[in-house]
Amino acid sequence: MGSIEQTAELLLCLSPTEVASLKEGINFVRNKSTGKDYILYKSKSHLRACKNMCKHQGGLFIKDIEDLDGRSVRCTKHNWKLDVSTMKYINPPGSFCQDELVVEKSEENELLLLELNPPNPWDSEPRPPEDLAFGEVQITYLTHACMDLKLGDKRMVFDPWLTGPAFARGWWLLHEPPSDWLERLCRADLIYISHMHSDHLSYPTLKKLAGRRPDIPIYVGKTERPVFWNLNQSGVQLTNINVVPFGIWQQVDKNLRFMILMDGVHPEMDTCIIVEYKGHKILNTVDCTRPNGGRLPVKVDLMMSDFAGGASGFPMTFSGGKFTEEWKAQFIKTERKKLLNYKARLVKDLQPRIYCPFAGYFVEAHPSDKYIKETNIKNDPDELNSLIKKNSDVLTWTPRPGATLDLGRMLKDPTDSKGIIEPPEGTKIYKDSWDFGPYLKILNAAVGDEIFHHSSWIKEYFTWAGFKDYNLVVRMIETDEDFSPFPGGYDYLVDFLDLSFPKERPSREHPYEEIRSRVDVIRHVVKNGLLWDDLYIGFQTRLQRDPDIYHHLFWNHFQIKLPLTPPDWKSFLMYHG
Numbered sequence: 001m002g003s004i005e006q007t008a009e010l011l012l013c014l015s016p017t018e019v020a021s022l023k024e025g026i027n028f029v030r031n032k033s034t035g036k037d038y039i040l041y042k043s044k045s046h047l048r049a050c051k052n053m054c055k056h057q058g059g060l061f062i063k064d065i066e067d068l069d070g071r072s073v074r075c076t077k078h079n080w081k082l083d084v085s086t087m088k089y090i091n092p093p094g095s096f097c098q099d100e101l102v103v104e105k106s107e108e109n110e111l112l113l114l115e116l117n118p119p120n121p122w123d124s125e126p127r128p129p130e131d132l133a134f135g136e137v138q139i140t141y142l143t144h145a146c147m148d149l150k151l152g153d154k155r156m157v158f159d160p161w162l163t164g165p166a167f168a169r170g171w172w173l174l175h176e177p178p179s180d181w182l183e184r185l186c187r188a189d190l191i192y193i194s195h196m197h198s199d200h201l202s203y204p205t206l207k208k209l210a211g212r213r214p215d216i217p218i219y220v221g222k223t224e225r226p227v228f229w230n231l232n233q234s235g236v237q238l239t240n241i242n243v244v245p246f247g248i249w250q251q252v253d254k255n256l257r258f259m260i261l262m263d264g265v266h267p268e269m270d271t272c273i274i275v276e277y278k279g280h281k282i283l284n285t286v287d288c289t290r291p292n293g294g295r296l297p298v299k300v301d302l303m304m305s306d307f308a309g310g311a312s313g314f315p316m317t318f319s320g321g322k323f324t325e326e327w328k329a330q331f332i333k334t335e336r337k338k339l340l341n342y343k344a345r346l347v348k349d350l351q352p353r354i355y356c357p358f359a360g361y362f363v364e365a366h367p368s369d370k371y372i373k374e375t376n377i378k379n380d381p382d383e384l385n386s387l388i389k390k391n392s393d394v395l396t397w398t399p400r401p402g403a404t405l406d407l408g409r410m411l412k413d414p415t416d417s418k419g420i421i422e423p424p425e426g427t428k429i430y431k432d433s434w435d436f437g438p439y440l441k442i443l444n445a446a447v448g449d450e451i452f453h454h455s456s457w458i459k460e461y462f463t464w465a466g467f468k469d470y471n472l473v474v475r476m477i478e479t480d481e482d483f484s485p486f487p488g489g490y491d492y493l494v495d496f497l498d499l500s501f502p503k504e505r506p507s508r509e510h511p512y513e514e515i516r517s518r519v520d521v522i523r524h525v526v527k528n529g530l531l532w533d534d535l536y537i538g539f540q541t542r543l544q545r546d547p548d549i550y551h552h553l554f555w556n557h558f559q560i561k562l563p564l565t566p567p568d569w570k571s572f573l574m575y576h577g
């Protein structure tokens with residue numbers, strides 16, 4: 001498959017006169033012929049440069065009026081801030097770096113901005129598309145982000161979440177999967193799992209599958225945190241997990257290959273995929289915020305991506321200060337609209353033949369999460385699809401569980417009534433009941449666990465977690481279902497500056513956060529060394545913070561970077577027993 005050669009692309013060329021007119025500090029520059037914007041930072045004779053494009057969702061930076069040193073710029077979309085002198089984002093604090101461009105001088109003393117790029121990896125060994133017979137490529141939607149693809153005589157499944165909750169007990173399936181979902185999984189030749197979040201890597205689903213086919217071939221990208229980091233602990237027996245490098249075609253048979261790509265914002269955990277059959281590309285960007293750093297193949301035959309929003313505890317689980325119901329409602333409305341426009345724009349730019357919004361079909365179904373369910377409004381796929389249709393001639397597909405798209409037919413004649421076969425009349429589309437019992441029982445089992453008889457579990461746990469030397473004091477409160485203190489539950493402070501557990505808040509200036517968590521979920525997370533996504537994305541916490549800032553390093557650590565093996569409670573109990 002060969003290695004990928006790097007190439008340099010000239011993005012901007014400034015004449016010697018233009019170079020002379022650059023001022024100290026930040027300069028906004030536009031390439032008049034391409035209309036693209038760049039930021040140059042000049043400090044004496046040294047120059048740094050980057051695209052004027054926010055790493056978050058591609059927003060435009062402008063001068064940051066709060067910045068007195070003249071070093072930072074502010075994104076017009078969601079206020080991320082970039083220090084151009086260091087190329088590091090300062091909001092979210094301690095988070096990302098901006099990709100820098102190479103600055104060079106030409107022989108004529110022009111200034112050149114170059115971007116070093118591998119060629120688009122999917123262009124290696126290109127295959128011209130061949131005609132597809134009717135029925136040769138069929139894509140059936142099962143639920144959420146789960147698609148069942150028939151590609152010639154091979155079958156591939158994406159992200160099977162078909163039973164049980166995700167994120168502890170916070171997310172439940174919106175759609176009723178087709179009743180033969182387990183048979184469908186069992187007959188797959190390969191399964192792609194995009195990332196470790198439990199609405200994509202669903203252990204309850206895999207447990208059922210492993211009972212029948214433990215050797216089913218599963219493919220994941222080579223992320224820094226392994227997708228299956230928790231497999232051993234999960235108790236699920238899967239014996240054929242394949243970790244593949246990014247940007248390299250994986251040949252399945254002579255007609256079928258796929259390539260896993262990373263996310264530009266969360267390369268340590270998130271991926272997306274291109275599947276190619278007889279030269280026809282299917283692009284699935286899943287949940288990536290900036291799939292492959294924003295560089296994607298154009299004119300694929302079918303593209304699918306997330307669209308819905310609402311996959312975060314922010315702002316629904318926050319209170320105090322600005323977080324009134326009105327503020328939250330307004331925020332949700334604006335953010336969803338922005339996401340919708342962003343997706344519509346992306347689709348318009350990439351010009352796939354067909355686009356399908358998916359991976360947003362969950363509901364906060366447990367009665368105790370009624371507030372979240374009612375307020376965490378998600379985007380409507382039909383609304384996105386009409387926006388797309390208004391601006392382009394891309395065909396759209398709003399998938400219903402069990403519906404099948406025949407790619408050969410759709411490409412030949414989009415008006416073919418058999419292009420998309422809807423589920424039979426009378427099929428149940430939306431779930432109206434969920435099997436909460438067994439899953440809540442598992443969580444509840446942690447509440448009475450022996451480790452919590454010893455208050456020193458707190459020190460043991462946070463020492464294991466390994467987050468410190470950060471000026472933040474957190475008050476952790478264990479609560480009942482309604483977020484009132486749990487009788488006999490723990491209520492304690494953690495000072496992350498020196499990892500101490502003081503009785504009172506320290507007298508020094510310190511940012512402070514109060515985290516109320518449902519006792520069953522927090523104890524389950526603590527006991528099993530799980531990531532705090534279950535708490536945060538699963539709406540199992542209520543938060544207050546002073547000042548009102550996002551502590552990226554803290555949350556990133558507890559959501560992505562916790563140790564790969566759980567705390568050693570056995571030794572702990574031996575010592576304390």
Ligand code: FES
Nearest residue numbers: 054056057059075
């Ligand atoms: S903060 Fe820049 S795009 Fe969102």
